[in-house]
Amino acid sequence: MRTTVQDVARAAGVSVSTVSRALTGGSVSPATREAVVAVAHRLGYQPNRAARGLITGRTGNLGLIVPDLRNPFFADVAKGVTARARAVDCGVFISDTDEDPVAELEAIATLRHNTDGILLCSPRAKDAELLAAADPQNTVLLHRRVPGLSSVVADIVDGTRQAVQHLRALGHRRIAYVSGPEDSWATRQRLAGLATFDGDDLEILPIGSVAPTFDGGVLAGDLVLAAPATAVLAYNDLVAMGLLHRLAARGAVVPDRLSVVGYDDVSLAGMSHPPLTSVSVPKDRAGAIGLDLLLGRAGSMTAAQGAEVILPTTLVVRASSGEPPA
Amino acid sequence: MRTTVQDVARAAGVSVSTVSRALTGGSVSPATREAVVAVAHRLGYQPNRAARGLITGRTGNLGLIVPDLRNPFFADVAKGVTARARAVDCGVFISDTDEDPVAELEAIATLRHNTDGILLCSPRAKDAELLAAADPQNTVLLHRRVPGLSSVVADIVDGTRQAVQHLRALGHRRIAYVSGPEDSWATRQRLAGLATFDGDDLEILPIGSVAPTFDGGVLAGDLVLAAPATAVLAYNDLVAMGLLHRLAARGAVVPDRLSVVGYDDVSLAGMSHPPLTSVSVPKDRAGAIGLDLLLGRAGSMTAAQGAEVILPTTLVVRASSGEPPA
DNA sequence: TTGAAAGCGCTAACAA
């Protein structure tokens, strides 16, 4: 049988309420507290969070819902959340929905009643579904914005702009864009960034939508080579990696024949051949900030107030981008 | 205020115990059950798992402890666990210890009292520490074996043998081995596999230990080139990727000059340049089996009985291995 | 400062 407050109280010769107070910071005499703490430690007492939560109404846990842990982007976000959670002694329920909007909604339904709040990362469900399923008071969206819910996002529009400006500065005038899932928030943000450019001295060539995966990038490779572009901006790093792979197979040297720029700057970006120029978005920081928002630790802002945090993006230049062919 | 059994009972005109029975599969008349279920659904009732756990002694949750979610190997394991957990309606507490043995032990201490069991993946702590911290009754080790605790591991010795045999069949006679963290279980297993070969017509050249990361592989690249080997076996895929990167930078063509074989077959392995030959270990399956063991769903075996599951490994041949230079 | 007692939401005896 595990140690309970009862055991500690008996061993310390005080009442259970005194034990409780001593351990949670109530008013107890220093001597009593010291004694109780010592006994609790000696007995290896670990409070039952469930029982505590039952009465306080706070479980000390929160839920993190991600589409796919295997995607390094989400792994990074999860890392940021768990790191911060450990620092504030908060448990994290993880739910990997496998990119399934239905599983996502179910996870929200289960977790919202068994946690103090939910961190919903890049949800695939529609705005209306999310609004219906989530409690605005204790839900924070990560990397997605839905009116009526708190969110922490990166400045994707600006990031996209930085990427294009970088390519333009290098001399590129025709830039292909490989798009991700149509109708997704992230896709629309990227297009918004692109829209500020087309015209001028620059031409953006839409290559179409592919799955936001390595295979999607491979698929896009041939399409890009067939287009009159000297550079290509990919939906994300995974797509860019697939692109790199296919271009190499087709004998197109990067960046001599074609410059490639990715998005997200996941850890893989530095491992590709050549290393990938990419728009860096603060992934783990977004997770940590989301958690603070949920727990009301983010200074004046809280999730309940409908906070909208926008984090800056920065372009990380590596070897996959260079001057266009002469 | 959220809906409780009380609310459902009142609305359905029955007692709380009837509601409880109707919802958890006790003996109730079909008509009553139907009515209760309907009301519960209408009211959006979600049982409070904490309260339930308080009385049943089972929380319906388990803990998953991994060294680093950013490592694709652990992401895969986590994926296997969460997928299976979702199927059996079990919550998963995740804890990323950041490769810190102390954090690991702390996580065990916290989780063992607030979950039905712990899945401990590739722990970094010592055998004795783990034995002291964990409850053998409801702890399952993943990819690590400690006498006295249940475990699910891959047949690393055999996997290593397959890799070497593959290289020998290609004609290699001098194979470099880049080792991982000294004194780790995984490292010892690999060395055991290697030990069955040295001598014969084959020479294994130990290159030394590096961090099990991309950077570790980059570091090892030069060492490998300086050795008289025609092939190199890396501690894991991340190291192999770093190796590939450094070899390319040094102008050594893979596999013409040197064959490279990785370990784990993480998703990146297929994305490298050239695609990496790697020993595939069943990562997500290990996670799923571990969960079943913990929950007593793995047929006759349970964690409590000290189960030791060994999963087969298979070599996946890709383009990074070929015949040795003439 | 301390203790007694109530009760969080739920399930599991025990009766009816």
Place this chain on the structure above:
DNA sequence: TTGTTAGCGCTTTCAA
């Protein structure tokens, strides 16, 4: 088959 009741381990009134 159903309802009543007693807790699970904890915190928090309320008195002392």
